[in-house]
Structure formats: C-alpha cells, structure tokens
Amino acid sequence: MNRSAGLLSALYLATSTGLAWTAVLALxxxxxxxxxxxxxxSLVPVIAVVRESVLRDQRRALAEMCGRATVPEATAAEDIVRAELDTACCERWWTSCGTDHDSACPRKVPRSSAA
Known part of the structure; x- marks a missing residue:
C-alpha cells in the first residue's frame, strides 16, 4: 500500500471510529x-477501506502481469477487466436488474419460486 492509500485508509478508520462514538452518545x-x-x-468508511485493499490487490496483480516481458500493460489491464466481467452474469441480467438471463447464461435460475 502506498503512502496516500495508507493515509486515506487511516482517515476512513478515524471517521468510522468517530461515527461509532457518536452512535454510542446518541444511544x-x-x-x-x-x-x-x-x-x-460508521460502516461506510469500513467499506471504503475494504475497497482500497481490493484496489491495491488489483494494482499488484497488474504489476505482476506487466512484469512479464511478453505481456504489455494495456493487454494485462484488458485481461483483468475481461476476467472481472466474465465472473459477472449475462448482459440481460445486468439490464433487467437481475430478473432475466440470457439463454446461454450458466447461472440461469428459474424466474418463479415454484420451481
């Protein structure tokens, strides 16, 4: 974690602590x-710290992929984005807010609870 990300995470945790203390006083x-x-x-800054750690892991993975001489940085970033999108669901699921799936979707589930 670089210095600015560490400082930002410390600020998030301090904010979370202050909000939790305010909740205790309000109680x-x-x-x-x-x-x-x-x-x-008080939970929102904790989520931000988790997000910062995920971004750090993704940056580290990108740096490792770019460290190989055969993979340029743009290709490595595209591979990471493609892998993230492949773990998501189908296009129709995204556009229908999770109510419908493409016919080839591996996560296709019945739409009614009767099944």
Missing part, C-alpha cells in the same frame, strides 16, 4: 433513529 441520550443512522454511517 445514551438521543433518539433511536439517530443511533441507527450513526451506526450505519
């Missing part, structure tokens, strides 16, 4: 909706 004397709001908000 003592505040309305219940504020407790739920601050508790949920």
């Amino acid at each position: 003592r004397s505040g309305p219940p909706w504020a407790v739920c709001l601050f508790a949920a908000a």
